[in-house]
Amino acid sequence: MRDNPVFSPGPGFYGRYRETEYVYARATSTVRDEPNIVLMGSRWVGKTELLLKVHEMLFRAQSAVAPVYYRFKGYGDALDLAEDFIKELIKQVVAFSRRDAGIGRMESSLDRLERLIMDGHSPDVGWLVKRYREARKSGDRVAALRNAMMAPHHLTNHTGLRVYLLLDDIHLAGSVRLYPDGPSVTGELVGALNSGAVSFAASAPPRRLPPGWTTDGRVEALTLGGLDRETSLSMMGELMRGYGLGFDTEVLEFAAVKLGRVPMYMKNLVWAARKSSQGLEDLKDFAGLYAREVTTGGLAFVFSSALTLGTTTELRVARFVARAGSSSIEEIEEAVLPGGGGLAAALDGLSRNGLVASNLGSVTWTGDGPTADFVEYLYRTRIEGATTEEAVSAIVDECLREGYRTRDDSTGASFTDQVLRALRAFDGQEVPEELLRGEYAPAGAGAAGPRPDASRTLELPELTGCFDSRRFERGEAGPPVFIARGFRKGRYDSSGEVVWLVMVKDSASPVNAGDVDNFTRRALSLARNLGSPGVVRVMTSRSGFTGEAMKKAEGLFAVDREGVTALEGILSAPAGPAPGHPAPGPGQEYEVVLPSSERAELVAARAAEEIASAMGFSEDAMGEIKAALVEACINAFEHGGLTGSRVRVKFVSRKGTLEIRVRNPGARFAGKTTTSASGGVSGELPRKRGWGIELMKSLMDDVRFERLGEGTETVLVKHLDGKEDTRDE
Amino acid sequence: MSNGANYRESEDCVVVYADNYINDIEGEKLEDMCDALLKKGYRKLVVDFSETDIINSIGVSILIGVIEKIKEKDCALSFSGLKKVNHNIFDVIGITRHVSVYPTEDEALGAQGAAPGPASPSPGTTVKA
Numbered sequence: 050m051r052d053n054p055v056f057s058p059g060p061g062f063y064g065r066y067r068e069t070e071y072v073y074a075r076a077t078s079t080v081r082d083e084p085n086i087v088l089m090g091s092r093w094v095g096k097t098e099l100l101l102k103v104h105e106m107l108f109r110a111q112s113a114v115a116p117v118y119y120r121f122k123g124y125g126d127a128l129d130l131a132e133d134f135i136k137e138l139i140k141q142v143v144a145f146s147r148r149d150a151g152i153g154r155m156e157s158s159l160d161r162l163e164r165l166i167m168d169g170h171s172p173d174v175g176w177l178v179k180r181y182r183e184a185r186k187s188g189d190r191v192a193a194l195r196n197a198m199m200a201p202h203h204l205t206n207h208t209g210l211r212v213y214l215l216l217d218d219i220h221l222a223g224s225v226r227l228y229p230d231g232p233s234v235t236g237e238l239v240g241a242l243n244s245g246a247v248s249f250a251a252s253a254p255p256r257r258l259p260p261g262w263t264t265d266g267r268v269e270a271l272t273l274g275g276l277d278r279e280t281s282l283s284m285m286g287e288l289m290r291g292y293g294l295g296f297d298t299e300v301l302e303f304a305a306v307k308l309g310r311v312p313m314y315m316k317n318l319v320w321a322a323r324k325s326s327q328g329l330e331d332l333k334d335f336a337g338l339y340a341r342e343v344t345t346g347g348l349a350f351v352f353s354s355a356l357t358l359g360t361t362t363e364l365r366v367a368r369f370v371a372r373a374g375s376s377s378i379e380e381i382e383e384a385v386l387p388g389g390g391g392l393a394a395a396l397d398g399l400s401r402n403g404l405v406a407s408n409l410g411s412v413t414w415t416g417d418g419p420t421a422d423f424v425e426y427l428y429r430t431r432i433e434g435a436t437t438e439e440a441v442s443a444i445v446d447e448c449l450r451e452g453y454r455t456r457d458d459s460t461g462a463s464f465t466d467q468v469l470r471a472l473r474a475f476d477g478q479e480v481p482e483e484l485l486r487g488e489y490a491p492a493g494a495g496a497a498g499p500r501p502d503a504s505r506t507l508e509l510p511e512l513t514g515c516f517d518s519r520r521f522e523r524g525e526a527g528p529p530v531f532i533a534r535g536f537r538k539g540r541y542d543s544s545g546e547v548v549w550l551v552m553v554k555d556s557a558s559p560v561n562a563g564d565v566d567n568f569t570r571r572a573l574s575l576a577r578n579l580g581s582p583g584v585v586r587v588m589t590s591r592s593g594f595t596g597e598a599m600k601k602a603e604g605l606f607a608v609d610r611e612g613v614t615a616l617e618g619i620l621s622a623p624a625g626p627a628p629g630h631p632a633p634g635p636g637q638e639y640e641v642v643l644p645s646s647e648r649a650e651l652v653a654a655r656a657a658e659e660i661a662s663a664m665g666f667s668e669d670a671m672g673e674i675k676a677a678l679v680e681a682c683i684n685a686f687e688h689g690g691l692t693g694s695r696v697r698v699k700f701v702s703r704k705g706t707l708e709i710r711v712r713n714p715g716a717r718f719a720g721k722t723t724t725s726a727s728g729g730v731s732g733e734l735p736r737k738r739g740w741g742i743e744l745m746k747s748l749m750d751d752v753r754f755e756r757l758g759e760g761t762e763t764v765l766v767k768h769l770d771g772k773e774d775t776r777d778e
Numbered sequence: 779m780s781n782g783a784n785y786r787e788s789e790d791c792v793v794v795y796a797d798n799y800i801n802d803i804e805g806e807k808l809e810d811m812c813d814a815l816l817k818k819g820y821r822k823l824v825v826d827f828s829e830t831d832i833i834n835s836i837g838v839s840i841l842i843g844v845i846e847k848i849k850e851k852d853c854a855l856s857f858s859g860l861k862k863v864n865h866n867i868f869d870v871i872g873i874t875r876h877v878s879v880y881p882t883e884d885e886a887l888g889a890q891g892a893a894p895g896p897a898s899p900s901p902g903t904t905v906k907a
Contacts (some may be wrong), residue, residue, distance in 0.1 A: 672864075
């Protein structure tokens with residue numbers, strides 16, 4: 050006995066245990082008048098797979114109820130539907146009776162089916178064909194359709210074999226006409242199904258049941274959403290492992306959420322990952338893969354096959370409603386069709402596509418997230434004229450922002466932590482200035498009011514320290530302010546010093562006018578205390594800004610959570626030289642001017658580390674350069690004369706050699722070592738002072754002292770290869 | 779002990795944790811800490827430099843003073859966690875001839891606990907004369 054199911058949900062059917070058991074139990078129940086079932090769920094959520102799974106279970110696990118899976122499709126007219134339905138019914142009942150799945154899968158004409166069932170091994174169903182033929186011959190389409198739809202009932206009465214119908218995409222019957230220009234077949238269909246004589250489970254998208262059909266006591270609606278969290282993770286993880294692809298569970302979890310936990314989407318993404326041998330180990334992996342899938346990949350193909358966005362008006366409206374979530378007719382008209390018409394037709398088209406639902410003057414997006422991104426892609430490329438790369442990039446950005454936000458929410462990281470993390474990543478990068486101007490809205494989001502110039506960029510400082518303002522302003526009320534100090538890129542002197550004063554309002558209420566006044570006053574006082582020539586004032590807020598606050602925030606940067614998240618995304622991108630600001634490299638010079646203050650030599654050490662690192666020096670070599678430079682700076686301050694004098698440090702990098710010139714304007718010094726060795730007598734401790742120059746010479750490849758008109762210049766030289774490597778061996 | 783430096787007691791030994799940058803100020807803090815611990819009766823000290831990136835020559839001179847005091851009191855001192863550049867500096871100056879240097883704090887403690895005074899060196903370390 051061959052007992053393969055006629056149809057199969059395919060490999061990788063996951064979860065839905067409760068639903069499949071529920072439908073299976075209803076199909077096999079002997080209790081009379083139990084309600085039939087309609088599975089309601091958006092496109093691709095897995096309705097078909099569930100019906101096929103139930104079919105498989107019924108086919109394999111019992112013999113009292115013959116399962117018949119029937120998928121509605123496009124037909125010429127009612128007769129085509131009736132004949133197709135009769136054929137499927139006969140084939141699958143015979144297949145079930147004979148336990149021969151091959152019969153259910155074969156393509157057969159009615160003639161061939163008649164011959165098949167006359168072999169004496171099948172239920173007596175020949176009269177069904179005969180009755181259909183009679184109705185067809187008489188041209189009675191209604192009779193032919195009724196006969197077909199009631200056939201399972203008659204078959205049960207005639208043979209004693211119960212039939213359970215699994216009717217997929219029943220809403221598609223709405224487009225079949227009884228005869229050309231006649232009424233839809235749904236009246237007859239609904240009449241038959243509601244008669245109570247036929248048992249079935251049907252599927253349809255939300256709000257797309259055939260007209261006249263209500264989910265009253267005779268039909269029970271079972272809503273199907275995405276898979277649950279555990280099943281989604283297990284499914285994606287299992288598929289990824291099966292393909293030998295690496296992944297991070299957190300990324301997988303975000304991916305599942307982003308894909309609505311819709312099985313088809315999740316499988317598609319994993320297949321795409323497999324195709325490109327791409328793991329899902331960080332958010333960027335997923336964002337890139339996702340954006341490609343919904344724009345030019347497999348999901349985009351599915352969307353473009355299933356959706357008909359025939360006119361630009363439909364596309365504009367779809368995009369507007371997708372972004373708004375829900376909107377009034379007036380708002381759509383004002384934003385999308387000023388002075389134009391065609392909204393009703395567009396809404397009708399979108400509704401047929403299952404993308405929107407209209408009710409009492411309100412329009413709601415009923416598509417899912419990936420479909421919304423597909424619509425966004427179409428809009429950007431077709432209406433705005435963006436290139437595919439630009440549109441994909443925008444979707445990647447948005448996906449990353451959402452991912453970082455989700456990660457922060459799930460890890461409980463506070464907004465304050467997020468701001469500090471972004472601040473500490475400042476390293477001379479350039480970012481779009483619009484990120485720091487008011488509430489951030491992705492380009493093209495349709496935010497109200499004038500938008501800042503998106504092409505302008507802002508250079509972030511190379512950070513040397515970040516701390517809170519408490520010790521500078523005791524007893525001050527208001528949100529915390531953080532002080533981020535650093536240099537403008539490559540300008541390690543006093544004119545390049547810059548301080549960012551960053552207020553953080555990590556609260557459920559937005560920044561209001563009072564907060565702006567508070568920050569403005571405190572920033573003034575802090576700027577005075579810190580004495581830095583360049584001060585940048587920034588307000589950040591977890592919950593945005595009131596209109597009054599934005600009016601008052603003249604001269605201040607204002608960043609909401611979206612903006613901070615976007616900033617984080619940019620700052621976490623792989624480092625590369627910013628346009629117009631090449632990374633320190635051969636043949637470049639930098640200068641740092643050190644004030645005479647505690648630990649000033651460390652500023653020079655940090656600059657040296659930055660430059661040496663960019664040149665490719667090893668960690669050990671960088672340690673030696675820093676230690677030698679610190680000695681040179683201390684020496685320079687020591688001989689610098691008057692308190693308050695400054696020491697200039699110039700870095701010259703060329704052809705694998707770093708030369709550092711430390712210049713003190715005061716008294717000259719000879720640069721002689723005190724002794725050539727440590728403690729004189731064996732066993733005695735070394736002398737305590739006078740080691741500076743000897744240390745410099747031991748740490749660098751070359752150290753020399755050049756006399757200036759006033760003062761001395763210490764020149765430290767380190768080569769990328771050569772001494773520092775051979776000495777260690 | 780309220781001079782800001784960190785330390786950890788381990789039986790009869792004590793580990794003092796040096797700052798990221800040892801200059802005059804941090805060196806003096808370290809010196810004060812060691813003085814206070816010696817007064818408290820500890821005779822075995824480990825100074826751990828795991829977090830120390832830079833030791834300048836003034837910091838070195840203060841450390842030499844610390845070694846001097848500990849020697850006078852006939853107590854044991856060892857260093858641990860030195861970065862390569864700082865080890866080189868101590869080598870150049872000759873400090874490693876007077877103080878045992880261990881790769882880790884635990885190894886230093888183990889050596890101190892096993893036998894006060896000079897201990898068997900771990901590979902790559904120098905033992906005082």
